Amino acid sequence: MSAAVVGGDCEPARSMFAADNASRALGIEIVDLHPGVATTTVTVGETMVNGHGITHGGYVFLLADTTFALACNSRGDAAVAARADIRFLRATRLGDVLTATAVERERFGRNGLYDVTVRRGGEVIAEFRGDSRTIPSGG
Secondary structure (H helix, E strand, C coil): CCCEECCCCCHHHHHHHHCCHHHHHHCCEEEEEECCEEEEEEECCHHHECCCCCECHHHHHHHHHHHHHHHHCCCCCCEEEEEEEEEECCCCCCCCEEEEEEEEEEEECCEEEEEEEEEECCEEEEEEEEEEEECCCCC
């Protein structure tokens, strides 16, 4: 994992990602990580393509969800998803490089609201919104 980290306590996010076997096994990499913001990337592999020859939506969701998790855990508090949804705008295919960027929109009490944009190059292929909730240390 390579991450550019500027300020803040992003250690909980880095530790969470280091233990995230699903995301790492897919080849997701951290590109950038700042408090409230995260960017990741993945290349669509053979096992990620569905019967229509396009990237399975579950993998696009997983990329967005992983990026959301990094952003909402980047401020030092452990957080999990309370809700998430995605809008698929364009299909992608084997070999495409997908980049997801999560941005914190609001934090209030134990809750947070995050938007994640997934792109192929400069083209938006999906929009994801997630609500987070902080949890006590240790789960």
